[in-house]
Amino acid sequence: MSTAIEKTDVLVVGSGFGGAIAAYHLAAGGAKVTVLERGPWLKSNDFEHDYKLGSSYTRAFDFVVGDGMSVLGGNCVGGGSVVYFAAMPRAPRFVFDRRGSIGRRMWPASVSRDTLDPWYDRLEESLSVTKQDWSDVSYAGGLWAAACDHAGRTANPLAVAIDNSKCVNCNWMMAGCRFEAKQSLTVNYLPAALAHGAEIRPLHEVQHLTRTSEGNYRIHFDIIHEEDYRLRNGSGVIEAKIVVLAAGAAATPVILQRSETHLGTMPHAVGRYFSGNGERLNTAIINEEKAAEILGLSRGDGPAYAANQIGKGPTVASWDKLDGSLPEYSRYSLEQLYFPPGLGTILAQAPDATGPTWFGRDKKEILKNWKSWLTIFSMTEDDNEGVFGPPPATGNAHRISQQMLGRGNLSYKPTRNTWHGWNQADAEVKEILEKDGLAKVMPWTNDLVGAYTVHPLASCRMGDDPRTSALDDRNELRGHSGIFVTDGSAVPGALTVNPAMTIAALAERAVPGIVQAARHRGVPVTYGAPTPTGYKSGTKVDLPLLRTPAGV
Amino acid sequence: MQQAEATPIPRTTHDATLTLEAFADTIVPGEKRWPGDRSVAGAATGGGSVAAGALELLRWDATGIHDGLDDLAALANDHATQWAEEAGVELDPTVPPFVSLDFSQRTELVARLTRPDHPEKEFWVLLSLFCNMAFDSAAHLHTAQALANGHPGLRAMGITQPDADGLWRFQNHGYGRRLARLHPDTTPSGSPA
Numbered sequence: 001m002s003t004a005i006e007k008t009d010v011l012v013v014g015s016g017f018g019g020a021i022a023a024y025h026l027a028a029g030g031a032k033v034t035v036l037e038r039g040p041w042l043k044s045n046d047f048e049h050d051y052k053l054g055s056s057y058t059r060a061f062d063f064v065v066g067d068g069m070s071v072l073g074g075n076c077v078g079g080g081s082v083v084y085f086a087a088m089p090r091a092p093r094f095v096f097d098r099r100g101s102i103g104r105r106m107w108p109a110s111v112s113r114d115t116l117d118p119w120y121d122r123l124e125e126s127l128s129v130t131k132q133d134w135s136d137v138s139y140a141g142g143l144w145a146a147a148c149d150h151a152g153r154t155a156n157p158l159a160v161a162i163d164n165s166k167c168v169n170c171n172w173m174m175a176g177c178r179f180e181a182k183q184s185l186t187v188n189y190l191p192a193a194l195a196h197g198a199e200i201r202p203l204h205e206v207q208h209l210t211r212t213s214e215g216n217y218r219i220h221f222d223i224i225h226e227e228d229y230r231l232r233n234g235s236g237v238i239e240a241k242i243v244v245l246a247a248g249a250a251a252t253p254v255i256l257q258r259s260e261t262h263l264g265t266m267p268h269a270v271g272r273y274f275s276g277n278g279e280r281l282n283t284a285i286i287n288e289e290k291a292a293e294i295l296g297l298s299r300g301d302g303p304a305y306a307a308n309q310i311g312k313g314p315t316v317a318s319w320d321k322l323d324g325s326l327p328e329y330s331r332y333s334l335e336q337l338y339f340p341p342g343l344g345t346i347l348a349q350a351p352d353a354t355g356p357t358w359f360g361r362d363k364k365e366i367l368k369n370w371k372s373w374l375t376i377f378s379m380t381e382d383d384n385e386g387v388f389g390p391p392p393a394t395g396n397a398h399r400i401s402q403q404m405l406g407r408g409n410l411s412y413k414p415t416r417n418t419w420h421g422w423n424q425a426d427a428e429v430k431e432i433l434e435k436d437g438l439a440k441v442m443p444w445t446n447d448l449v450g451a452y453t454v455h456p457l458a459s460c461r462m463g464d465d466p467r468t469s470a471l472d473d474r475n476e477l478r479g480h481s482g483i484f485v486t487d488g489s490a491v492p493g494a495l496t497v498n499p500a501m502t503i504a505a506l507a508e509r510a511v512p513g514i515v516q517a518a519r520h521r522g523v524p525v526t527y528g529a530p531t532p533t534g535y536k537s538g539t540k541v542d543l544p545l546l547r548t549p550a551g552v
Numbered sequence: 553m554q555q556a557e558a559t560p561i562p563r564t565t566h567d568a569t570l571t572l573e574a575f576a577d578t579i580v581p582g583e584k585r586w587p588g589d590r591s592v593a594g595a596a597t598g599g600g601s602v603a604a605g606a607l608e609l610l611r612w613d614a615t616g617i618h619d620g621l622d623d624l625a626a627l628a629n630d631h632a633t634q635w636a637e638e639a640g641v642e643l644d645p646t647v648p649p650f651v652s653l654d655f656s657q658r659t660e661l662v663a664r665l666t667r668p669d670h671p672e673k674e675f676w677v678l679l680s681l682f683c684n685m686a687f688d689s690a691a692h693l694h695t696a697q698a699l700a701n702g703h704p705g706l707r708a709m710g711i712t713q714p715d716a717d718g719l720w721r722f723q724n725h726g727y728g729r730r731l732a733r734l735h736p737d738t739t740p741s742g743s744p745a
Contacts (some may be wrong), residue, residue: 049719050696051689053614058691065674090743124741131742134730145731159742169725178719265716297727310722319735322744332742341709346681356663359579359680364579364596367580367688370709400616400678405554407674447668448677457590472626496742 009523010514011219011240013206013255013389014167016079017500018246020189021507026244028529029194031518034199035239036221038395039203044186047176051342054227057175058403059094063343063397064250065405068450069276069386069412071250071525072343073532074403075229077202079487080500081185082176085160085313090120092392094324095495098114101273101383101415104452106492108464111506119505122527124159126531127146127183127504132157139299139312140374143286144336145306145316146295147482148323149344151432155318158335162312164226171311171338180479181312181515191530205395208234208258209243209483215521217243217482228402232394240481241521244514248509249274249456251396251407256460256470256477257319258391269470270460274386274410276453278332280378280422281339282429283348283371283477284439294436306371313338314377314498316356322496325360329417330379332425333497334432337377341370347448351440358445374439376429380421381494384458386412412450455499460489462506474513475506486510559649567648568625574651575628576606576683578658581705589645592657599704601683609692624679625650627672628665636659644661656715 009032012019030337040059049057056479060083062075074080093113100106123129128334137145137157145155157433166181173182180187210218212249218239222242225231245252260266291297292304299307317335322330339345345367346358366373389409392398397406414422426443433439444452462485463469466478475490477483486507488499495502514528582600584592592602611618624659625648632649635657635697644652653661672681685691685703692699696718699706714720737745 015668031591049714050694051691053612053691090739092744120743126630129741131740135728135730137726139726142727142731146727149732153732154735156734156738156742168719168721169718169721171721204681230613248602274647299727301724306710310725312725315726316732317624319738319744322737324736341706341711342685345688346684355659359684360659361581361596364580364600364708367705368598368708368710370711389596402614404618448680460578501553501743542672 005218005239005241007239008032009240009525010242010244010518011036011238012246013219014079014242014246014248014487015077015185015200016074016081016246016248016487017185017504018507019079019244020185020193021504022079022244022246022486022511023526024189024193024196024532025199025511025529026514026518026525027193027198029426029515029525029527031523031525032197033193034387035079035201036204036206036219037200037202038205038224039074039228041077041200041203042082042176044178044180047178049172049175049178051294052303053401053403055175060176061404063404064410065409065449066408066410066412068414068447069410071410072452072454072455073250073456075246078184078186078190079188083174084500085173086182087158087314088127088161088501089159089497091495091497091502092322092324096447097354098328098381098493100493101385102468106463106468108462109490110473116502116509118506119508122428122496122508122531123501123504126188126533127161128163129159129161129501131159132315137163137303137315138169140311140338141336143291143305143374144294144376144383146297148434150295151435153318153432154319155316157316158314165310168549169311171309171313171340173313174340174343186478187530206247206255208255208262210259210262212239216241219243230399230402241523242514242518243484245483245485246487248487249459250410251485252485252489253388253459254391257388263480265479267466267470269468271388271459273384273386273408273410273468274388274456274457275458275494276386276412276451277383277455277457277499278382278418278421278496279453279455279468280380280425281337281344281425281444281452282376282378282441283444284374284433284441285351285366286372286439287437288372290436294438308338308371308373311338319358329421330424331496332378332380332421334381334425334429335377337375339375344452347452348443349442349445351442357442358448371441372494374433378422378425378429379496379498380425381496382418382421383415385418385494386410386459387416388459402513403516408458414451455488457488457491458493459498460485461492462490463492475510476513476517482521484510484514484517562624568622569648571625571648572621573602574688575662575679576601578655578662579683580604580705581655582688590651593658596623597653598708601687602703604687604690604703605692606683608738612692615682616639617682626673631665634662634672660714682738683685
């Protein structure tokens with residue numbers, strides 16, 4: 001039997017924004033690229049409109065319950081981009097000057113809104129990010145806008161990566177977009193990476209890394225059963241000169257923790273400083289008569305609203321508190337969101353309940369009003385207080401259900417600062433939506449599964465200070481040259497807006513450095529590929545190549 | 553495993569079923585299925601979690617909770633017995649202790665078991681989660697089929713029927729007009745400045 005180990009130039013762990021972007025550029029530049037993705041490879045026709053366990057709705061997701069924080073993330077080829085809502089705002093300028101829990105600027109000096117803007121520009125082109133018009137806004141977004149206006153606030157249609165000409169407003173985008181309206185990575189970076197020879201292997205869950213005497217890395221993985229993720233169908237090893245870790249902020253640090261006995265001491269910040277992007281949810285039960293009377297809204301066919309089911313996730317956000325002159329922990333955006341049944345309905349609380357708020361008689365009454373629910377998503381500034389405990393036996397969680405549900409080792413005890421932001425956001429949502437009896441509002445309970453984030457960040461973050469950051473400002477893991485981290489775990493802290501655009505921009509920004517490192521290790525690769533949908537370069541003027549480190 | 557028709561259901565499984573139904577009915581209450589229904593308390597109109605198929609979902613191995621259900625039911629009954637002793641409530645020996653409690657007593661006990669400081673909280677929250685999912689998403693059924701069969705949860709929530717191909721599409725999706733002033737510091741591409 002041959003004991004030869006398979007070899008590749010660059011091994012990418014995860015195929016979400018951090019993985020797909022790196023894979024595309026490196027493959028286009030001439031490197032042999034292999035992508036290992038823990039989840040299945042679902043094609044557009046696999047994206048079902050079905051809540052049944054085992055449908056794409058549960059196959060594409062991972063819900064990991066921790067101690068004080070639960071994380072919902074993507075688990076398929078395309079990662080978060082398959083299940084996300086495609087809201088693509090740039091992070092506001094003040095975010096890059098945040099000090100957070102360390103009392104000094106937490107971002108690397110080389111990263112600011114100005115230095116990131118060219119990369120954001122590139123993403124807007126490659127992911128077809130467009131500014132929505134009011135005609136694109138869903139009923140739920142319109143209602144939120146009208147309520148904000150009524151309460152003296154502003155509200156903006158979001159910039160999104162959605163082709164509205166294909167969108168049917170089915171609100172199933174969390175199960176993957178059947179209509180290819182959503183610009184997931186499966187319709188841009190990943191097919192472009194494949195066209196340049198990259199190989200993507202689904203259902204390969206990386207467990208840990210080891211190092212060879214030549215300084216290469218060996219990536220140890222298990223093969224996961226395609227339907228029951230609790231089952232494993234073997235394991236394997238691949239050797240690579242460069243490793244790009246992009247398994248998501250709830251998994252990347254766990255792989256590194258498990259690798260520590262093989263690779264040596266990890267930076268202190270691996271598995272620490274986790275941020276839930278300061279996220280918090282409120283559910284409002286809209287009074288339909290008041291919505292008609294106070295806001296003058298009408299769907300023309302009866303109710304003023306009653307349209308919770310219709311739309312495309314979030315379409316409108318209020319940014320009045322994205323004001324850099326306000327103190328830290330009091331800045332946030334308030335975004336209309338759709339949360340489909342099954343994934344959080346249990347956490348919504350019944351306002352004015354005489355008994356329990358999340359179950360029982362009063363809860364059932366608000367479930368009967370589900371069509372008139374409006375969900376508001378607050379993205380605040382938290383304190384990076386999440387810490388990962390010892391890693392589980394495999395993966396990043398002990399899996400309970402065949403898909404989706406697992407128990408992880410993330411611990412998150414919200415600080416007073418975090419609660420301050422949440423409380424302020426809750427109060428403002430209440431003030432806006434309860435004005436003149438428009439609605440009754442309650443935040444989701446934290447008592448069942450802790451706080452809830454769909455945007456895990458910062459668990460292996462970049463920075464200038466080795467004591468509080470795991471990566472240098474080129475996304476390379478401190479003390480372990482040749483390992484780069486390009487997913488949400490590299491983002492230093494909460495962004496006050498949806499983070500996909502910033503995660504992707506940071507990944508684009510990291511690529512020249514990864515190319516340089518690969519060249520130093522003898523990989524014949526160059527940097528300079530155009531945006532992945534190359535046809536656009538002919539119709540839009542392609543962006544100039546950005547300044548790259550010397551020698552690339 | 554399917555029971556052979558002639559085999560009587562073991563008492564423990566029967567008790568577990570009644571207990572789990574009573575627990576599910578506490579999470580999303582419903583109307584009694586028949587006049588002498590003991591597990592469903594009848595605390596709300598329309599079908600609740602039990603009519604929505606809670607037991608079918610819980611006993612499906614895909615959930616991962618299926619193996620421990622009899623133990624959970626036994627534990628719920630132990631807690632019910634203890635709760636009844638503390639509260640001076642006399643239990644009906646013909647049904648499992650949890651089932652013997654009335655709806656408000658069951659509610660009080662479930663609230664206690666799911667409190668953040670309860671040592672078994674995770675189990676009870678997990679059980680509650682699936683009881684809720686049976687109602688709010690019919691996670692044991694194909695959604696279109698569940699709707700066509702009048703699933704009580706999806707129907708109560710007002711979820712519409714999909715198109716003939718099983719996919720949802722909404723032609724009318726918004727109010728189509730400007731409804732607020734834009735934030736003054738918005739970039740040309742629609743981001744915060």
